[in-house]
Amino acid sequence: MNRQTTASTCCYCGVGCGVLIEHDGEQILGVSGDPTHPANFGKLCSKGASLHLTGDLTARALYPELRLGKGLARSRTDWDTALDHAVNVFADTIAEHGPDSVAFYISGQLLTEDYYAFNKLARALVGTNNIDSNSRLCMSSAVVGYKRSLGADAPPCSYEDLELSDCVMIVGSNMAYAHPVLFRRLEEAKSRRPQMKVIVIDPRRTDTCELADLHLAILPGTDVALFHGILHLLLWEDWIDRDFIKAHTEGLAELKNLVRDYTPQMVAQLCGISTEQLQQCAEWIGTSPSFLSLWCMGLNQSTAGSAKNSALINLHLATGQIGKPGAGPFSLTGQPNAMGGRETGSLSNLLPGHREAANPEHRAEVASYWGVEQLPENPGLTAIELFEQVGNGKIKALWIACTNPAQSLPDQNAVREALQACPFVVLQEAFRTTETAPFADLLLPAASWGEKEGTVTNSERRISHVRRAIAAPGEARADWAITVDFAQRLEQRLRPGQSSLFAFNEPAQVFDEYKELTRDRDLDLSGISHALLDRIGPQQWPFPGGALEGTPRLYVDGVFPTASGRARFVADPYRAAKEQRDARFPLTLITGRLRDQWHGMSRTGTAAQLFGHVNEAVLSLHPDELRRHRLQDGDLVSLKSRRGDLIVAVGSDDSVRPGQAFLPMHWGDRFLKGGINTITQPAFDPLSKQPELKHSGVRIEPVQLPWQLFALIEGNVQAHFEALRPLCEAFTYVSLSLTGRERPALLIRAASAVAPDPQLLRDIDQQLGLNEGPVLAYDDPRRSIGKRVRIESGRITAIRLAGETLARHWLQSLWLEGTADEQLRRWLLAPLSTPPGSATSDPSANKTLCNCKNVSQNAVCAGIRRGLDLNGLKQELGCGTQCGSCVPEIKRLLAATAQPIAVTS
Ligand SMILES: Nc1nc2c(c(=O)[nH]1)N[C@H]1C(S)=C(S)[C@@H](COP(=O)(O)OP(=O)(O)OC[C@H]3O[C@@H](n4cnc5c(=O)[nH]c(N)nc54)[C@H](O)[C@@H]3O)O[C@H]1N2
Numbered sequence: 001m002n003r004q005t006t007a008s009t010c011c012y013c014g015v016g017c018g019v020l021i022e023h024d025g026e027q028i029l030g031v032s033g034d035p036t037h038p039a040n041f042g043k044l045c046s047k048g049a050s051l052h053l054t055g056d057l058t059a060r061a062l063y064p065e066l067r068l069g070k071g072l073a074r075s076r077t078d079w080d081t082a083l084d085h086a087v088n089v090f091a092d093t094i095a096e097h098g099p100d101s102v103a104f105y106i107s108g109q110l111l112t113e114d115y116y117a118f119n120k121l122a123r124a125l126v127g128t129n130n131i132d133s134n135s136r137l138c139m140s141s142a143v144v145g146y147k148r149s150l151g152a153d154a155p156p157c158s159y160e161d162l163e164l165s166d167c168v169m170i171v172g173s174n175m176a177y178a179h180p181v182l183f184r185r186l187e188e189a190k191s192r193r194p195q196m197k198v199i200v201i202d203p204r205r206t207d208t209c210e211l212a213d214l215h216l217a218i219l220p221g222t223d224v225a226l227f228h229g230i231l232h233l234l235l236w237e238d239w240i241d242r243d244f245i246k247a248h249t250e251g252l253a254e255l256k257n258l259v260r261d262y263t264p265q266m267v268a269q270l271c272g273i274s275t276e277q278l279q280q281c282a283e284w285i286g287t288s289p290s291f292l293s294l295w296c297m298g299l300n301q302s303t304a305g306s307a308k309n310s311a312l313i314n315l316h317l318a319t320g321q322i323g324k325p326g327a328g329p330f331s332l333t334g335q336p337n338a339m340g341g342r343e344t345g346s347l348s349n350l351l352p353g354h355r356e357a358a359n360p361e362h363r364a365e366v367a368s369y370w371g372v373e374q375l376p377e378n379p380g381l382t383a384i385e386l387f388e389q390v391g392n393g394k395i396k397a398l399w400i401a402c403t404n405p406a407q408s409l410p411d412q413n414a415v416r417e418a419l420q421a422c423p424f425v426v427l428q429e430a431f432r433t434t435e436t437a438p439f440a441d442l443l444l445p446a447a448s449w450g451e452k453e454g455t456v457t458n459s460e461r462r463i464s465h466v467r468r469a470i471a472a473p474g475e476a477r478a479d480w481a482i483t484v485d486f487a488q489r490l491e492q493r494l495r496p497g498q499s500s501l502f503a504f505n506e507p508a509q510v511f512d513e514y515k516e517l518t519r520d521r522d523l524d525l526s527g528i529s530h531a532l533l534d535r536i537g538p539q540q541w542p543f544p545g546g547a548l549e550g551t552p553r554l555y556v557d558g559v560f561p562t563a564s565g566r567a568r569f570v571a572d573p574y575r576a577a578k579e580q581r582d583a584r585f586p587l588t589l590i591t592g593r594l595r596d597q598w599h600g601m602s603r604t605g606t607a608a609q610l611f612g613h614v615n616e617a618v619l620s621l622h623p624d625e626l627r628r629h630r631l632q633d634g635d636l637v638s639l640k641s642r643r644g645d646l647i648v649a650v651g652s653d654d655s656v657r658p659g660q661a662f663l664p665m666h667w668g669d670r671f672l673k674g675g676i677n678t679i680t681q682p683a684f685d686p687l688s689k690q691p692e693l694k695h696s697g698v699r700i701e702p703v704q705l706p707w708q709l710f711a712l713i714e715g716n717v718q719a720h721f722e723a724l725r726p727l728c729e730a731f732t733y734v735s736l737s738l739t740g741r742e743r744p745a746l747l748i749r750a751a752s753a754v755a756p757d758p759q760l761l762r763d764i765d766q767q768l769g770l771n772e773g774p775v776l777a778y779d780d781p782r783r784s785i786g787k788r789v790r791i792e793s794g795r796i797t798a799i800r801l802a803g804e805t806l807a808r809h810w811l812q813s814l815w816l817e818g819t820a821d822e823q824l825r826r827w828l829l830a831p832l833s834t835p836p837g838s839a840t841s842d843p844s845a846n847k848t849l850c851n852c853k854n855v856s857q858n859a860v861c862a863g864i865r866r867g868l869d870l871n872g873l874k875q876e877l878g879c880g881t882q883c884g885s886c887v888p889e890i891k892r893l894l895a896a897t898a899q900p901i902a903v904t905s
Pocket residue numbers: 013014047138171172173174175177178179201202203204206219220221222223296297298299333334335590591592593594595596597598599694
């Protein structure tokens with residue numbers, strides 16, 4: 001077939017970039033940025049640009065699988081059997097225990113049409129509000145913040161405001177990694193207008209700080225105190241907009257009383273910054289012609305998430321910095337369709353069209369539109385509560401779609417127990433490899449990126465048409481279609497003889513039904529249709545019927561969707577987080593994102609080149625902290641919290657302050673035994689119910705795990721992963737990753753206190769192809785040391801070291817170079833295990849900075865030593881010339897060798 005191009009969107013972050021998918025009708029061959037898409041104008045980041053390299057078919061769920069009893073294995077079945085079985089279990093459970101004994105846990109990565117279908121299924125057909133989404137872990141504090149302060153859940157800004165602003169404050173967001181293409185836009189704007197001020201507020205010195213004129217490394221969780229301290233100064237210095245306050249707001253008097261106490265000295269001390277920094281920050285906010293704030297999980301994922309959001313919005317109201325170009329409180333959404341979930345009412349407390357499930361009028365409106373008598377009154381469970389109720393047996397049938405709760409929810413020990421105990425778990429997934437998959441009694445294969453059609457809304461309220469390029473593999477089906485098929489079958493049990501609530505044949509029909517529920521509401525998008533988006537491109541809501549274009553900015557007239565039409569100052573005091581570091585748990589563990597991985601890595605974890613930047617789980621600690629604990633880079637430690645523990649390697653990193661530690665959120669139990677959310681806490685914000693995923697009190701303890709294993713096997717990565725990971729369960733520490741670009745390989749590191757049963761090693765060797773064939777082996781059973789290397793056509797293709805693994809870096813380098821020389825043979829057949837020569841440095845420590853051009857950190861550093869500046873490096877090495885995701889890091893290296901950054905804490 002001919003090569004074709006289909007315009008669609010990237011399935012990762014909330015920037016919502018347009019992509020052009022190159023394919024031949026059957027396979028996706030390449031991807032590039034869509035130059036006409038207003039979110040990215042042709043740019044993509046390292047993740048978007050490598051989309052076509054991910055999604056290994058061998059990792060995909062391809063057909064339905066059903067388990068007919070706990071303890072049995074799942075086996076392949078057909079769609080009819082699968083869905084009829086699910087209908088029987090759901091209908092019986094509802095009949096016996098009522099509609100609130102079932103629940104749906106869905107995802108901000110579903111399309112709007114998928115979301116709507118699920119929501120209607122839960123509320124109109126099943127009759128429960130037990131439908132919540134992973135957006136509860138992500139955006140729910142922003143939802144509360146916008147609604148409390150401004151009256152509706154609507155980010156009022158546009159991406160172009162980043163370019164137009166005079167002062168941009170980035171708080172609790174590592175945009176350089178998490179919203180890279182927007183960060184590119186900001187970088188360019190700042191290079192055009194260097195007088196633009198950029199403030200970053202983050203406990204860590206992230207790559208985002210490369211753009212900062214001021215970095216406030218506040219102590220974790222102290223944002224509310226900081227914002228109140230800033231407001232205190234704004235009031236004191238009279239850097240406020242009295243006219244705006246008078247005409248368009250209410251509640252300042254009460255807030256003034258509160259922030260009077262937030263003196264610069266007290267705030268500086270609480271936040272761990274200097275009063276000069278605080279003063280500077282307030283001055284830029286108060287005196288810049290326009291002020292924009294961007295925030296993400298550093299604010300939302302907190303037991304004070306709602307208070308943090310409102311305290312930040314207070315600053316915009318006090319300065320009148322909203323509803324005009326370059327200004328406003330702009331929450332960055334995490335997932336590609338976090339917004340669509342909010343619009344379609346897919347959190348337990350919401351209903352479609354920005355309505356409230358607790359509001360009887362709203363329920364009546366939606367019920368009448370749907371043609372059902374009523375909608376359920378009982379409040380629905382939110383994510384954390386939902387899994388608690390699964391754990392204590394109240395939820396007896398759970399439907400999970402497009403999310404991986406056995407990786408991403410906090411307090412994993414409890415979550416996995418709950419999933420294990422749940423009588424019936426349905427999992428609608430694109431990949432069968434996830435941590436949640438083993439708990440599924442019914443696995444339904446879902447179509448994924450490039451294979452499905454519908455709409456998504458990005459951070460700036462812009463709706464894009466997501467188009468299908470190729471057919472889904474195997475028997476996988478689009479999410480909306482699975483949901484609608486199930487609902488139609490369930491209707492026959494629950495409302496026999498009545499006309500269908502789910503008479504949908506294509507996603508455009510779902511959209512058309514949904515959009516009427518937004519008519520005349522703040523988000524009115526009733527003028528949009530799939531066909532219109534095809535004609536005029538992606539559009540920002542509100543977009544009422546008859547509109548010719550979308551709405552770039554909200555509240556330009558100063559009228560807010562509250563009862564009085566005025567925005568509200570919210571006076572929540574600063575409250576210290578409940579779980580503070582203390583004598584028993586003296587470190588604060590912060591979790592967050594890496595540049596090239598996406599969440600639980602079901603997709604990004606299939607592409608070896610996405611491990612080039614960071615190749616395994618490392619707990620980052622300040623060098624002083626390492627010294628205090630007498631630890632070296634790379635040592636294994638036991639990381640403990642009140643909820644669990646985990647063995648992980650430590651790394652020295654001075655971007656983390658002493659007293660803190662950082663661990664990326666991505667490593668679930670598959671890649672790091674235990675998974676990082678074993679440590680995190682389920683405590684949540686009282687209003688938004690969003691859990692405190694960012695901080696936990698932890699301690700590290702030394703471990704003695706002298707027996708070590710290192711293995712590398714080239715090719716068939718997924719198959720080897722699946723065969724080897726279960727065998728590794730016997731070890732105390734297990735870490736898996738991929739390596740290589742052209743010749744991907746699986747890497748395993750493991751450690752234990754004592755040598756394992758020799759049979760286990762033989763089983764591992766069997767999987768590694770090291771029991772026979774062209775294998776060189778040396779075993780010293782007395783010392784429990786063994787080494788095996790497979791050499792084919794003069795190249796290493798598999799390695800296994802057991803006992804001690806000193807030679808691993810050397811062997812990995814030889815594998816990478818594709819050489820197998822005499823020296824290797826001599827070393828292999830000798831009792832000595834230390835590698836010859838000096839080539840013992842870790843090849844993966846030489847990380848790939850630039851994924852597009854495959855340029856390593858060593859090459860960049862060498863260039864810097866030769867005197868190259870950023871442009872010189874770009875010209876000579878090519879790094880940073882394509883997606884630009886590596887530019888902040890290159891700048892940091894340049895700064896480190898030239899002179900320290902001017903302003904940091
Ligand atoms: N590469 C990549 N990009 C992604 C994702 C991904 O998985 N990978 N996921 C997407 C999703 S769903 C989301 S929600 C976004 C998340 O995007 P971000 O929120 O930007 O990413 P995080 O790294 O989770 O957290 C941001 C920062 O919050 C800081 N922080 C921690 N505690 C505090 C605090 O108390 N106060 C302040 N001010 N800052 C604090 C952390 O140090 C961290 O640098 O990213 C989206 N984009």
